[in-house]
Amino acid sequence: MTATSTREAEILLDPDVPLVRITREFDAPPEKVFRAHTDPDLVVQWLGPRGYEMRLDHYDCHTGGSYRYLHVADGAEYGFHGSFHEVRPPEVIVQTFTFDGDPDGVSLDRQVFEDLGNGRTRLIATSLVDSFESRDAFVASGMETGIQESYQRLDELLAG
């Protein structure tokens, strides 16, 4: 085993551009990490939020391809879809991401796979949206609680 330092995911909310960036290192070469992003049989094993079943409608991860999937839990279904704009193994995936419930909203996602040598990879995943409001709502919502609950909690605090 190679030494593992600073393994936890790091987050950046850019103050000048409405983007969120997550950086994480993996004990696997870029080819493997890339395959886990492009192979539908592997994607379903990790991409969905905890407690949700991930159901693929289709997942064609190549340049010009598209995807649609559902996160399902306790009768609730959340659908997401998008297009793959650039898939260049094992370096970069550029894709769009849209929540079915907000079809005009879109996030432009770029995932860069950096070869760190010694069989390690740094993944830099950036999501860019069109306003700070969207970015912040995106970060504050998550899947389990939802934006309304977050707002209510803030309203209570601000009122108190």
Next chain:
Amino acid sequence: MAADPLSRVFSALADPTRRDMVARLAVDDATLTELAEPYDVTVQAVSKHLRVLEDAGLVSRRRDAQRRPVHLEAEVFDLMTKWIERYRRQAEQRYRRLDDVLQSMPDDVAAVPPATPPQPGATP
């Protein structure tokens, strides 16, 4: 200026000077003059920053005291930090599952799966 309370908190903290002011107020209350000291800007400019933080509910000023010290509303600040941390933690959990998937994969795997023509009637 963003309309809803959440965006006001986030955009108030988007500015480096205001973030720095908040960091100092996290240590102790301070007056406007004290807050303005380290910056190469007018007290007026700092006062403007303060008003943005006040509008977002991040700080308050005591009306009763002569000095009107600025006070950090720590609960509001913590809530925002918690949201960001929760988002980060969700990503971390996702990537821990990815760690497990990577462990279960053979070492000599190709970066993309072999192309398979769609099969009529088959579930992908």
